[in-house]
Amino acid sequence: MTEPHADSFDPSASSLSGQVAPEVMEELLSVRGSIDNIDATLVYLLAERFKATQRVGYLKARYKLPAADPDREVAQIARLRRLAEEAHLDPAFAEKFLNFIISEVIRHHQAIAENHEAESEQVGEPTSGR
């Protein structure tokens, strides 16, 4: 009952199969196993991060606060660049990464704000002035 199903993952999937010496393929697959473990961790960590930013989005919608917070973003970027240097990660990449995440977060926040406004209108609540 351990038959692979349609979306089962083959960790040894590679266009290089058969073109590489077995000992090289073995090392490649070992490193890729670590990458796969890191990627699973990244997915779960990103899910947790979006849970936190959903909460921020809800607070912003509830109290009619703007979606963007420039002073916060400046502080975040400076900190991530410094952390990246400590971790020997390219600081420019860390900044690009944060901007990539933040643009997704702002998209979420706008959606939350629109939903919140639509719901407020349905229950006849005033949509501004709080």
Place this chain on the structure above:
Amino acid sequence: MTEPHADSFDPSASSLSGQVAPEVMEELLSVRGSIDNIDATLVYLLAERFKATQRVGYLKARYKLPAADPDREVAQIARLRRLAEEAHLDPAFAEKFLNFIISEVIRHHQAIAENHEAESEQVGEPTSGR
């Protein structure tokens, strides 16, 4: 001796300061503290991921393997979408995220291959046919 220096991080930096009720600001800062912890983890995890892909890049350069591996990428994307669903993360975002990382990795691999080729030429090693 705990004076803040030029690049010290202010976790309460916000363009919203003074515009928000103290109890709302307190909750916002609490959630942002969690986001900051997650971001530090992400930076260190990405640094570790790039260490692993540098190793792959070195193997590819050493054995003259192509930078891209389409079958591997297809398997990775399908797996990450499935993991994203389990983690309640938007699978489309997870795929966009992996593509973002992979494009950086391929950039690194090309740089490694170019360096490797330059070094091989310097020591008079043949650059192809292995």
